[in-house]
Amino acid sequence: MRRHTLILGGTGLFAALGFMLTLGAWQSGDLPWQEKTTSSAARIRAADLGAMTWQLTSHEGAPVNPQDWLGQANLVFFGFTWCPDVCPMTLLNISDWLEELGPDADRLAVHLVTVDPERDIPEVLADYLSNFNPRIAGLTGTPVEVARAVAAFGVTYRRVPREDGDYTMDHTSGVFVFGPDGRLSRMIDLHEKPQAAVPKIRQALNQEE
Amino acid sequence: MMKQIIAGLGLAALLPALALAECAEVSQGDLSIRAAWSRATIGTARPAVFYVTIQNNGSTDDRLTGIETSVAGMPMLHETVMTDGVASMPHATAIDIPAGETVSLAPGGFHGMLMDLEEELKEGESFPVALQFEKAGEVSIDTEVLPIRAREAACGATP
Numbered sequence: 001m002r003r004h005t006l007i008l009g010g011t012g013l014f015a016a017l018g019f020m021l022t023l024g025a026w027q028s029g030d031l032p033w034q035e036k037t038t039s040s041a042a043r044i045r046a047a048d049l050g051a052m053t054w055q056l057t058s059h060e061g062a063p064v065n066p067q068d069w070l071g072q073a074n075l076v077f078f079g080f081t082w083c084p085d086v087c088p089m090t091l092l093n094i095s096d097w098l099e100e101l102g103p104d105a106d107r108l109a110v111h112l113v114t115v116d117p118e119r120d121i122p123e124v125l126a127d128y129l130s131n132f133n134p135r136i137a138g139l140t141g142t143p144v145e146v147a148r149a150v151a152a153f154g155v156t157y158r159r160v161p162r163e164d165g166d167y168t169m170d171h172t173s174g175v176f177v178f179g180p181d182g183r184l185s186r187m188i189d190l191h192e193k194p195q196a197a198v199p200k201i202r203q204a205l206n207q208e209e
Numbered sequence: 210m211m212k213q214i215i216a217g218l219g220l221a222a223l224l225p226a227l228a229l230a231e232c233a234e235v236s237q238g239d240l241s242i243r244a245a246w247s248r249a250t251i252g253t254a255r256p257a258v259f260y261v262t263i264q265n266n267g268s269t270d271d272r273l274t275g276i277e278t279s280v281a282g283m284p285m286l287h288e289t290v291m292t293d294g295v296a297s298m299p300h301a302t303a304i305d306i307p308a309g310e311t312v313s314l315a316p317g318g319f320h321g322m323l324m325d326l327e328e329e330l331k332e333g334e335s336f337p338v339a340l341q342f343e344k345a346g347e348v349s350i351d352t353e354v355l356p357i358r359a360r361e362a363a364c365g366a367t368p
């Protein structure tokens with residue numbers, strides 16, 4: 001049908017049709033850029049610890065499975081310790097929330113999953129995290145293990161080479177809030193104020209298992 | 210010059226209360242620059258960060274085009290940007306300092322990225338950073354190294 005119309009159309013009709021086709025593709029999420037972002041957002045929304053199968057290693061060297069986290073509320077976020085701006089900021093924000101939660105923070109586990117397993121080996125994570133709230137645990141693994149785990153959360157990350165041969169990482173920056181049932185409860189954005197973030201965490205804490 | 214700064218550092222270390230109360234402020238042309246700070250680093254492998262507040266008291270716009278410091282082989286201006294929830298930090302070729310406005314390099318936005326560190330940055334120390342402006346020229350400011358947990362300059366970023 002579309003091809004038929006195209007053959008019949010003059011330049012104006014062709015342009016109008018092109019627009020309509022683009023619009024149609026946009027509405028159905030068929031454009032490459034949109035497909036990417038939509039599926040990432042959709043995968044994040046559908047994140048379910050109970051359905052995940054990855055295995056990682058904690059900053060203390062212990063094996064960690066997503067099933068270990070069921071039955072309690074969890075905060076999970078992604079980053080790398082070579083990042084001097086966003087990552088300290090996120091760690092400090094989370095420290096604030098934990099303080100604000102008071103004794104309720106005891107019912108919450110907090111995990112930083114590195115997107116830079118090459119440099120963030122367990123000892124390096126432990127060394128770095130010792131400067132922040134001790135409730136924040138670090139997770140790493142082989143590059144393949146990390147890629148698998150990170151994909152299960154719908155998180156995207158990308159290695160960006162620098163001209164001097166070094167590199168930095170682009171990565172999804174929000175904090176995932178999981179309820180005790182393992183399902184994603186809310187996301188907290190980088191710039192959210194504690195007044196907005198803490199109620200989201202409380203909501204997950206008070207959720208039925 | 211370097212030796213004077215280092216000597217000054219020793220004194221600041223002896224008088225921590227004084228160091229906390231006084232942040233360097235430098236004026237040149239229409240610009241006044243203050244509240245320069247960085248975070249302590251673990252070793253030299255990771256890049257360090259540089260934050261500062263720049264006030265343009267004049268009636269013409271200026272631009273920060275680069276930074277130089279002896280502590281890092283590759284200092285660069287960066288901007289943390291969020292695209293579809295993904296954080297990245299591209300190189301900022303210049304940062305506008307509009308007439309009559311105050312611009313801060315602050316966590317989560319513009320920052321100086323001090324790559325290829327020559328030395329570990331230790332809490333309580335300070336080091337000079339030279340800022341290059343299109344109109345005001347080069348301005349050097351003493352930068353305080355704060356704890357890794359610091360969120361803002363110890364002297365307050367606003368007057």
Ligand SMILES: [Cu+2]
Pocket residue numbers: 085287288298320321322
């Ligand atoms: Cu940067």
